[in-house]
Amino acid sequence: MLNTFFNVTFPRRSGDQRNNDEADPSVEREIGKPLRKGKIPLTTWRVGAIIGAASTFLVLVINFTLLLVVSARDGPTLFRGDCNSVKKWSTAIHLLINIFATLLLGATNYSMQILMAPTRDEIDRAHSKGNWLDIGINSLRNMYWVGTGSLWRIILFLVLSLSSLPLHLLYNSTVYFTLQDNTYSAWAMSPTYEADYLKHSVDPSLETARMQPLECLQAYTDNFISKYSDIAVILNENATALRGPVQVYYPSDPTVIGNSIFHFLWICENWHPALLAPGFIYLYQSECDKARIMKDCIVTQILERCEVRFQRALMVAVILINLAKFLAIMTTVWLYGNRGILVTVGDACASFLENPDQNTLGRCLDAKLDFKGYPPVPPIFVSPNSYKPPEFKRRPKRWIQVVEWSRGVVVALILTVCLAIAGSEIQRILRDLADESINYLDIGFGQVDSRAVFNCSLGNYTAVILLANIPQLTLSIPYFLYNGIFTDMAVSWEFDGLPEERKYLRVSEPTGNQRKSFFLQLPYRFSIPLMVTSSLLHWLCSQSAFLVSISRWDGQSKEIYHVDGLGYSPIGLIATVSVFGAIPVGILFVGVLFGNRGIVPAVGSNSMAISAMCHPPPGDTHAATEAVMWGEVDVKFLEIVSPEITEHLVPPAILTNDMRHISAPLSTTRSEAIGHCCLTSFPVTTPIEGRLYQ
Template identity: 25%
Template sequence: MRLMRLNREKEAVSATVAGTDDKKKEAPTRLLYGYQSFLVYRVIAVAIIFVFNVAWLIWAKVQYGIVRNIGTIQRGDCDAIENLNTRLHVVINVLTTIVLAASTTFMILAYSPSRLEIDAAHAHHKWLSTGSIGFRNLKYISREKVLIYVILVLSSVPLHLFANSAIFTTMSANGYRWAVVSEQFVLDQQGRQPIVSTTVMPAEELKSFRDVQSSVSGYARLSNQRCVETYSNVYQNEYRTVLVVTPNIRNDESFRNVSQIFSHGLSYAADNANSWICGQQEQQAANTTSQQRCDITPTNALSVLDIANFSDWKIFERTVLFCLSEPQETPCSIKYSGVIVGLLIIFTFTTLASMATILILAWKSTNKSLVCPGDAAESFLRDEDPTTMGMCLASWMNVRKLWKSPSSGKMFKAPQYRVWKGTGPYKWLCLTLIALLIVLFGLAFIAATLITARNSGREVKFFSNFGKLNHNLRPISRGSTQGELLAVAATSNVPQLVLACFWLIYQGLVSCSAYARDTARFTDDGQRLMVSKPDGEQRELWFPSLQLG
């Protein structure tokens, strides 16, 4: 009875990996099944995305036009543009994720060794890995697979760096006119009274203020606080021309029936653009020291103006009553970069061509790659390797020890390893170091922000103004050439590339742990291992596969 039970267990172990030997058991008759169909579906998905990108770029050039490789998709209210931008970036990230996931799948296929390559490595007492990506196998797999593996790795880098910058929003932050005027200037919208300026004003500029006076009815009235908070940001895009209204001069009969302009100027998006709020002309502000400069923000306005309440705001020694501001139409727009979209198309095609090549090579080759531990177990059960014969299910932790002292056979003992020991300590160390670098970089960035804000006397609000441009943000590039745009896009997306490396390592660790658990279930419970091309009662790789996603 004991002999019969041992024979049944032996047959069960063979069937769990290699499949049943019953000739009458019908194998799948489909042309594509198992892992092959999974690969083909991903090639088709990337091909559809490639065609979609090409078609979209052609349609965008015809529909929206393009100037200097920049096209405008839509102009309008900033909130509406931001909502559209969010939806478009969701689509971009979904498509990019599909391409990168497919690329990772074929990187695993290219990195996976064949049985001949494993036997050659075993002959030199070297072990290879299956079902993951890394660098160890590159020395032992074919040159074609190494080349495709490297191309897939390199082609995924631009997708991480530039995909999110293919479409971007812009805002109008052009120069605007400001003037400190009397109440009578605002009331005399018909222009019946003469305009008197306390400063020298050319006739053409005087005429432009007459036009402003006639259109005051369309201006928005802002309180002192709203006026200061709005215009303290030199990149604000809600309003343009602003009239700072002050009381009439009541002790001078000659100015009682005239519209007065006490001071005026033009402001452009620059460091000293909002110096007029403190009562400084731009030329005067440029010549002041850093201690005297009007470095005003919405959070430090009261302290910079040296007032207790915004009702006490004075400009050029005149008390401010309120502001009238000209609303700006269509201040925001969403644009696309023809160069970046073209680069994405090129690298998507490179990924697609590499995927198709490795798929054709895998299809035609008689020496199939072993893409998961189940494939390797099946191969070694069907055809033992003389180098590893008698080592049974040796792990990477004892394979070197067994190779140093070979024997005709050893009794397999299943020690109780934890799942996290399914991979080596170096990968865990690498993952930990990258995670620490990410955390340290984030903490250093926050610390630098707090220190800079403290030294400048500004208050930091991380979330209330998140994503809003203000003059405290110094642009990396002041130009608008394609080279500068690519440099800014690449620089701003470097953290995403680091996170992608972190994710790949983490994914590899999870895959190894899952394979280790699968192998443990196979040895302890007799559960069938997963294989890439299941036959009979064999288990198929997960779909979507955790290891291959």
Template identity: 25%
Template sequence: MEGPPSTRSFRPWVWEKPGSVMNFENFESISEEPGSATTTRPPTSRTRGFTTSSGRQTVRWPFHSFSNSRSSIPNYPRRPSNSRSIPHSSGSFPRRAAGSISRSVSSVLGSDIIPDYVVNFMRGETPETLARRHRIPDSPEPGQFQRPQESQLDFIHSASSTPDNSRPGTPRAEREKMLMEERPQPTRSLMTGWRAGVAANMFLTFLILVASVACLALASAQGHMSTWESLLMEGSSTTVEGIARGILAAVNVFAIILIAGANYVVQILNSPTRAEVDNAHSAFKWLDIGIPSLRNMSLISSTRATLSGIMMAFALLSQVIYNSIIITTEHAEKSKASLNVNGPLLAAITLINVVLILTYAIAVALALTRQVFSPLVTLGDALSSFLADPDVSTEDSCLITKEEIKKGLWGDREGKYWYAKTSRWFNVPSFNRWAIWFMTWIMPVGLAAAALALGAVKEPKEAFTGFGKAAVVYELPTGTSRSGLAVVAALPQLLLGLLYLSSNALLTLLYLSHELSQFTSDMLPLRVSSGQPLGSQTTSLYLTLPRPVSWILFFLVTAMAFLLSQGILLVSVDGSKGTTTGIGFSPLPLLILLALLVLLGLGIAGLALRQVDPRGSVEGGEPAGNPLALVGGTCSAVLSGRCHRVPREGGVETLEVRWGVVREGVGMNAGHATFSGRPVGDIMVGRAYS
């Protein structure tokens, strides 16, 4: 390249490996004497890019002046030694030739007086390579074919610089620090995030299986497996009833653990991958993100859908069988009783546990062997994916709603207006989801109320004096197997299992919307489930529902299951004329069960009446509603529409972000709102955004 007469022409030095200069090329010609103070006129033609020796264009650094040739952006792994010369205008101070540089490169890179872009240029970086490496954290440094060990990076550190040679406290510093950090070891990454959650639930299921196998082996060793019922013990009625009550409490804890664990794993298996989301969006379909979903099963891998269906069905079945194993038989004199175990049902529950363990094993194998399997389990997973790789199907749709998605209004790319609105949490779930939850809640409520009425109808005053003792027994036809009747008496437990699943899904959706709405008011990190957070990202074992809420729901439903087992009983009395079997009702446990069901309903109703954080939009200086509230439920297309970042913020998903206006509309052009690591504005009521 030829410059003005006063411009020095030179060839740049060559970087053979990171951190050291292996070869210097002297200036070809110098137009002034050293020490002269001569000013030069800058080139008259400037563009945003420059052309390399290969004829390909890249974005220039701030100190460059280049020709205006235009072509495609190259993929720069490192700066070639035969790159074209870059003209530099001489200033008022003499410039030392490259061959006379005496300081080591490490001292230059470690100096605080060198701007970041100069340091990156000396490393052979371009703005494009930095942006690409922000998206691909494991990409090597220029000229570096394998990641250096920590000791090899010591030459970069100095007392006056951060370990990544960028200014501390800036977004660039945070991103470069993330890139310099070592990738988590595989064994460590497999023990964090959702993979650790799957492993923990598998371990609990294995312990339950061990207990079941031990009981089965004990019954077999005593020779009791040849008959339908095996005698465990015989003694006073008080002792037998106490032991039976303790066993039922334990098995109900086991049953709810299996259901909760299956729900955890099924939510992961039913979570779509980014490829599945893209395929669905290309067909104008959407998926649920961050919640347990039946809708997703038809849009995800058939293997995962089948596996999740088997796991959930066997988990629900286990609750019924667990409550059918123990049968208490009273003698005619009522001072003695016997505790019996149903051998075939005990073998059946052991088989169910084996099936659950196998499904867990397949899920764990999927997690351990297929590291590329990255389902969008949490809200942070989806936001991170859509910010790193924006979805073209929802471009210019930052205010699109789920109702518009359901109507098929995709890709119109028209500006939408925001109007002041106040929402409460009950606006978040759809009508169908509320209806499903109400049905699963009202059925056990009606059952408990009816059983309570039947149990207290004869002796209202004495009905509530005993816990777990039948006040009224309704005799069943003779000749029916007591094992079959025990299963029938335990069938209402299935209603509580369904209530747990529907309540968990409803609460998960409420807290998912709440988590998303917080991004309109504060800079927050994205919470991912992979166990390998980048930059400011965080990770956790829980998926969406916070631990305190999930634990309260778990213990509440476990208590309900135990109370139901004590309120509806299979009563068997051995007399001189044979054995009489019937269904008995104990009013006191049923009354407590009814109270807990009402408490659960009131708790969810109280949460539903909470007001959504109104920040995020402004009218007259006052908050006018939250654009991130998931009114109508979660939707992958709505989330992707909120995540079209500005092009200059590559790698923003690794920072603490806030959602808001990044560009106000001018004239007929609509504004734009998205997640950003920089200050953003609020949505203005009456203005158009796309």
């Protein structure tokens, strides 16, 4: 009689429309199986991958064009001008660079996730050996199982992942700001000699300007003098008469950036410009002569020559990396665009609904943690007479509780190490500045300041670049982990609504009324804020530790020498660390604020847990393409659509096609019978607290 039950043909529910899907051969194709050879439809994840390839190609074209433009010029200069304008351009360019880097990072992560997405055959092989795979996230766990089928997937995955390391070490240093610093002489004289000075000591092709004492001191106590060269200090007429102009400061040639004392030797309290005694100057390198008070000064004005420069060798390396990423992404689409990979959790659900997995029978209430160390043979097959199904019990969870614990541990470890190192370094910097009576707020955000330069005498351009960009590399690693954390939350959020609202599955290759998904498992409401925050963080980092490039000029038109060093911005460092630490705090806040009702098991990305909830009742042969809900299969509905079932009523748990040989005690009372929960297009009810389900 049991065979009679399983041969029942269920009529379609009224109001359901299949839009002539029966005539569409794509609907009949088993989900998760390869398409016809050579057919690569431009839908869903393939569109996303091609968009990623297009963005990668766009960045490649921009980088290559920039290289050609600079190569056609004599020298590395992109443009030159006044320092304020050039600095703004440099900041804007670095913001664009970090946006481009984030686009490359996003496209890389997308393609890596595609490469690690398993096929149904790979999942079945893993399940048969008691192993589970990740669905919908970028997972190293899948590498062994997908790699045995295709070595190219591993090669492409390694190309995409390893190429990100040098990219973040080099990209921000391809374009850099070069600051002008002029040498100058300072003279002190009485008003009597002013005319002679202007006639014999000032180049007639240069303009001069008269300044008040405070203006004069402010102009010449800057860290780097770019607007002016020589200065003549006109003393008060009441001061002791001088027999002629006295040179109080000679042009210096320091070999180390940061030794700002040379600029201020002629100014009283030169070590602490903020404490300048108004109008006093050094005379004869002696103590401040208070009898010689500044009346005003005459400064020589020159053209500013700050530059944005371009490092060709680094850009060539970046272009090669960029090209490798583009080719890897396009190869991914070309080689695997016609394979039925399960990219999203919806893909996996559709595949398991169409072809249920016998390895997970009788585990409809099990969450992902219940499948840790899961045996290859389901316990219901091992001992069907003694096997006791689990009781249903609501298990409300905060979103943070559904996150894979190993991912959370790695994030916590990285954050702890990074914040500890950064915090101690910032504390040391602030302490050193305080010891020199320097207020860190006076050192601007992203500004080159001679008081904030590390390792200035390295003399090794490559070493400076690596030191400046190691933080960029460190910031890239958490991006992939945060992506996985938000994916766990998004999956939990999506499944939590299934007991109340009937939905079509969101799949990467829709058929019938299934929903399209041009993103992978992470919705835009999560992925876009994550990418924006990542771009902001990398830009803040680029303004916190950076290459310091100083061009020393003779005050007129000749560049004497060029020196590079590692600069830092205390404000930028604090801002970067603050945002870096705020991201996990924000994730924790969201994870604690939002939660699930605990009706649907927390399956996460675990392929076995997903499979266990996808054992529909007999007759529900089109559940994969119908709107589905999760819950207990409604026996009353089965009685209505087929009276034959009522006569041979068995627990819903054994109504699946894969379990027809399993015996179980019959019961006519719903509260006593062993129930079955699943994703199905048939009507469902909310599971009963304390009832057994399998």
